[in-house]
Structures are given as C-alpha cells and as structure tokens.
Amino acid sequence: MAPINTRLPKGMRDFLPHEVLKREYVFGVITDVFQTFGFEPIATPTLEMLDTLLGKSGEEADKLIFHAQHPGGKEALALRYDLTVPLARYVAMHENDLSMPFRRYHIAPVWRGDRPQKGRYREFYQCDVDIVGVASMAADAEIVSLLVAALRRLGFADFTVHINNRKLLNGIGIYAGVPEAQSGDLYRSIDKLDKIGLDGVKKELAASGIADDAIGRMMDLLQYREDGLAALGSVRDQLRSVPIAQEGITEIEQMVDYLDALGVDQFTVDLAMVRGLGYYTGPVYETMITRPDNLGSVTGGGRYDRLVGLFRKESMPTTGSSLGIERIIDLMDLLDLYPAEVTRTVVQVLVSVFEAGTQGASLALANELRAAGIRTEAYMNPKRAIGKQVQYADRKGAQIVAFLGPDEIQAGRVKFKRLRDGHEVEVPRADAAQAVRALLG
DSSP, X not given: OOOOOOOOOTTOOOOOHHHHHHHHHHHHHHHHHHHHTTOXXXXXXXXXXXXXXXXXXXXXXXXXXXXXXXXXXXXXXXXXXXXXXXXXXXXXXXXXXXXXXXXXXXXXXXXXXXXOBTTBOSEEEXXXXXXXXXXXXXXXXXXXXXXXXXHHHHTOOSEEEEEEEHHHHHHHHHHHTOOGGGHHHHHHHHHTHHHHHHHHHHXXXXXXXXXXXXXXXXXHHHGXXXXXXXXXXXXXXXXXXXXXXXXXXXXXXXXXXHHHHTTOOSEEEOTTOXXXXXXXXXXXXXXXXXXXXXXXXXXXXEEOTTSGGGSSSSOXXXXXXXXXXXXXXXXXXXXXXXXXXXXXXXXXXXXXOOSGGGHHHHHHHHHHHHHTTOOEEEOOOTTSOHHHHHHHHHHHTOSEEEEOOHHHHHHTEEEEEETTTOOEEEEEGGGHHHHHHHHHO
C-alpha cells in the first residue's frame, strides 16, 4: 500500500517544538499583562451557529466564513470568524453570571476562507481584550494603555497607536455630501491613503462616482491627518454644522485626556484611520510599527456599542482590541526580540546512558532531577555512542549532558557538561540537582 500523501489544507500550518515555545512565550507575556490590568480569561466553542456569525462583520467577512455541518444534523454551523461576535453572544447568554463591567481576554484559533499568502492564513490565532458595560472613553483609553504595555513588555519600542472615531468619519462624509449608499466606497478609499496617497484616494473616489465638490471637501479635511490632535480645533470649527462629527471630536478629546492620565504618549490622532469592520460605533485604534518601516499594524480595535444588542433586548457599551498575535510572533523573530531563555527545547538536562547495564541508573538520576524541578530527558538507546548522544543533545538545544558510567556509579558520583562552553563538573550524586542549578545559572 502506498503511503498517504503528507500535505496540509491550504492556509494551515504545523509548528515545530521550538516554534511552539516561542509562541507560548508571547502568549504568556501578553496573558500576564492582561491579568495585571484585571482582565479575566474566557473560552468559547470553535463552532457557532451560522446565524450567530452571519451579518455581523460585513458582507466581505460573511464570504470568508467556513461553514460546517454535523453528519445528519439539521443545525447550520460555522467555524468562528473572530472572537468578537462570539463575545457578544457569550455576554448575552451569561450576563446573569458576569459581574459588570466585564473585562475579558481570549487567545484562541479562528478560521477564515481567505486566499492564503505570505503572512495570511486560513487558521490562525487571535488575541482579544475587551471591556463590556462602560460607555466612558476611559475604557477605550484603558485598552490602548494595555496594548502599549504589552508591546513594550515584548520588547517593541518604535510603534505608534493611531486613534480616530467612526462618528467623526461619518460626519466628514456628511459634510462632504457623500450619499450614505456610497459611504462604504468612501471609507475603503480613505483606508488606502498610506498606500496610494491623497492623489490616489482622489482618483478612487472619482471612479466610485463621488462628486468632485464632495471630493474637494474631503481632501480639505484629510490634509490634517499628519497632526490630527493639534488640528482638532480647526476640524471642529469646520464641521460645526454636523452634530455627529462634534460628538466624535469630543470623544477623541476625552480619550486623549485619559491617555495622558495613564501616561501613554505613543499615540497620534489620525483622521484617515478607518478600520474596516462594520460594527464599530465610536473610537477606533490601530498600532503601527514605525521602525523598521513598512511592517504594518500589530493591533486593531475600537468601540462597538451595538453588537451585544443583536443578542439581547438592549445593547451594552463595549470596546476592545485584537493583538495581531501571528504578526507579532513573526516580527519578534525578524527584530530579534526573543530573550535568551526562550530556548529551542524544554529539556534542560539530557542524562546519557553508557550501556544496557547502566540504563536503570540513568533513569534513576533523571527521576531525581525531575523531582527537584529540573526538566530532564533520559536517553533510551544504550547502543548509541556517547558522542552521538551529546550531538543529539546539542542539536536539540539541551543545556547540560549528565554522564553516569560504571565508574561514576561505583564512586557514587555524576559528571555534568554544559554545552554552550564545554564547562564540566563532577559532584557526589547527592549534590546533582544543586550542581545542575549552578550550571544553568
């Protein structure tokens, strides 16, 4: 029988042990930051009811949802597209068991039927943090403060959080005279400003059928994007006849005041920052790496006050963000941000075996080291030469090799070799764990 062809579905990945260890390090750091800010973990099923997911994130998102069906089942199911819509369903189902306001985080895989390409997968992890039940802009500022703290803890230094408000964007569209039916084209074009420039945006808007005078009024406002915070007064005056724009500007100003109170200074007000999902209702925020250039965004989120209301009689104010965990993991490799202690293996010590007659002694030593809290692997093939066992340990990434031959067993001693510098010590068997800790430093 021919072997089964070894392949994965497109957009899916396997991870080698050293890759998983790096991922677990990033998850661990971010989880610690979340908990430092008082956020609680939740978990939801990978499968949701199809009607739970459809129509919540926009038409484009609906096209990417993976449909699922239990054999013979009558329920229409789907793999979750993100962690935000499941949160809205979760809060509506469990609100009597939750203390409001509710702070949650969730790190888990999601699935999208996207076209696989470099950096874009069909199965990937999302990392979400949200505050439910707080209408104040203090909640939005708290989320941004958390994002900054998490990125700094991971070693990122050169980044900026871009802040805008969907109410202000809506107001700009109203002021420009763009029909509501064309607002989607408007926002999609503005969102490309960094890539195609003002002239490119102008051409796209014209191609969408938006009137020249409306485009001109848009261009007048987008020129402020480089110094949006300083320009808010001018923008407020220019949009004085548009109430929703005034509301959005006030929310930005409140959010900036709270960010100042939290000591956050790595942000800018960016009038051209859109965020694509249709459920945003107020502040939106996205973190861009500023150096090296062209590394893109690593977080994105905003306020979505109406989403929970789709699952209960009344909505609840909610704000939150996703950290682009997959991109963060890749960038940490690119920028060499992983600390030295994030090793290629969990194994700290490999206990070698000299011959079949010493296998029991090697196992006993491994057991003693494990009991002392040292991560230890016992080699299981006594026919393999000691030199080959050392090569195995080095290739694997183990830090220390223990040698327990017949002479050492008879003398009640054990020898250890630290692989990074070849340093060796020989100690009484009773001092084995203490010696290993000293070698590990």
